Amino acid sequence: MKLNKILCLIIFSAILLPLFARNVNVTAGTCTDSYAPGTHDISISSGGKTRKFKFYVPYGGGSSLKPAIFLFHGYASNPDLIDSKAAVRSNAESANWYAVLPEGTGIIKGWNGAGCCPGVSSNDVQFARHMVAWLKSNACLDENKVFSTGFSNGGFMTHRLACEASDLFTGFAPHSGLVGTSFSCSPSHAVPILSFHGTADGVVPYFGNGNYLSFWDTMAVYTEHNDCNPENAVDILRTDTTHCVRYSQCNSGVPVEFCEVSGLDHTWSGSDSDRASDVDATPYIFMFFQELSVWTDAQVAAGKMKPPRLQF
Numbered sequence: 001m002k003l004n005k006i007l008c009l010i011i012f013s014a015i016l017l018p019l020f021a022r023n024v025n026v027t028a029g030t031c032t033d034s035y036a037p038g039t040h041d042i043s044i045s046s047g048g049k050t051r052k053f054k055f056y057v058p059y060g061g062g063s064s065l066k067p068a069i070f071l072f073h074g075y076a077s078n079p080d081l082i083d084s085k086a087a088v089r090s091n092a093e094s095a096n097w098y099a100v101l102p103e104g105t106g107i108i109k110g111w112n113g114a115g116c117c118p119g120v121s122s123n124d125v126q127f128a129r130h131m132v133a134w135l136k137s138n139a140c141l142d143e144n145k146v147f148s149t150g151f152s153n154g155g156f157m158t159h160r161l162a163c164e165a166s167d168l169f170t171g172f173a174p175h176s177g178l179v180g181t182s183f184s185c186s187p188s189h190a191v192p193i194l195s196f197h198g199t200a201d202g203v204v205p206y207f208g209n210g211n212y213l214s215f216w217d218t219m220a221v222y223t224e225h226n227d228c229n230p231e232n233a234v235d236i237l238r239t240d241t242t243h244c245v246r247y248s249q250c251n252s253g254v255p256v257e258f259c260e261v262s263g264l265d266h267t268w269s270g271s272d273s274d275r276a277s278d279v280d281a282t283p284y285i286f287m288f289f290q291e292l293s294v295w296t297d298a299q300v301a302a303g304k305m306k307p308p309r310l311q312f
Contacts, residue, residue, distance in 0.1 A: 030063040031140030037061065039089070046130040047123045053102040053131055054079045056089045057139070060096035067145035067293060068098040068135055069286075070128070070169075072154030074176075075110040075117045079103055082151055085271035086175075091282050095290065098139060100131060104153075113156025114163060115180015115212060116204075124157060125164050132168055144296050147289045149173040151268055152204060155195075156180075162191050162222070171292045173285040176204055176266055178212040179221055190226050192254040194288045195219060196281045198264025206260070219258045226250035242269070242279040257288065 037059040043052050058066070069092055073082040079101035083089055092099035104110045110120040128148075135141040148169050150158040155177015162172040163185035171192040178197075179185055197215045199206045208214035213221070223230070228247035236257065237244035244259040261269050261277045270280025 031065055032063065033057055033061070033140055034138050042134070044130055044134055046127040049105070049122070051103070051105070051127050051130070053100055055135075055139075056092060056099035056101070058093045058096045058098070060093065062096065063140075065140050065142035066096060066098050067142050067147065067289070068100055068132075068139075069289065070100045070102065070131070070146075070148040070150075072102060072111060072148070072150030072157045073104065073109070074150075074152030074154050075104075076108045077152075077154075078109060082154065082268075085268040086149075086151065086282050087271075088149070088282060091286050095286055098135070098141070100135070102127065102131065110153045111150075111157035112160070113153055113177070114159035114185065115178070115183040116156040117153045125160060128161055128165060129168060145170055145289075145293050147171045147173070147292075149175065149285055150177060151175045152177055152266065155204075159185070159218070162193055163187055166191050170296065171289050173288060175268060175281055175285075176201055178204055178208065178215065178218045180212055181208075181210065185221050185225075187225055190250065190252045190254045191222050192256070192292055193219075193222050194255075194257045194259070194285060196259045196261065196269050196285075198261045198266065198269070198277075200263050200265045203266035215258070215260065219256065222256050223247055223250070226252075226254055226256055228256055237279070239278050241277045255288075255291075259284075 035057050037057045040055045042055045043050050071088045073079055083101060089099045105122045106120045108119060110117045112120045112122055112124045132146055146169050148158045148161050155174035158172050158174040159177055159179050161169050166187040166189040173194045175196045197206055206215050228250035232249040233245050233247050236246040241262045242259055244257055246255055246257040248255055250256055264277050268281060269277040
């Protein structure tokens, strides 16, 4: 009788359990997605609250581990609205990446970012950490390649992650977001960052105000932290409207780049509502993150850095 029970248990384990298990082989870097391709509405618990985000799985599939890009919406906005302008999901599909579009809190939805915005007191850095933990358990995540971008208040949130979660996120690309004048930014690692901002932005002023640092002073937070040499700054892109400057010889070789867009108001560069710029920010941001991906792979292959988190 006992032998029959043991045999039944073995058969159950061999046949049924794989149907419920996440098929991950971290050593070989292969994995099978638990979620079908497309967008999924996910709810998790964070800070004693139910928090929501959209999780996009690319149709490209494959068994390799995938990078993930987070897109944080602006104040009084939502995930679908910002993605209708930034098109992160369609770019993630082309790159075969995951896309994560979190939803803010408050009566007016927003983020407790690096100095913005009013009425939002939630611990959104903790929420970001909980989302990454969820990805580790439910997706084929490449833990060395987790990136954040965001617009306006979502840009402030991306700055806060750069300041307080550089141990978890690999690179950052805030758009139309700055750092508050009273916000203390002390990253635990060197910070690879790319930032876009319009010179005609009347909502988050390019030149700053009493509440926010200017665009250039915000980027100086990172050039100083990363110990960048001003003499090594180069014009990496110059078009009729867009000027991108890069510091490439910073601490540990991480890049710091900032792009000012002449005449751009408070909108995403390259979106349908943008009539000023000639550069689409989203593919440019993806190229920046893909460059970081190649760099991190080279560091791991050379034995200079070890998973699960690269120590810049």
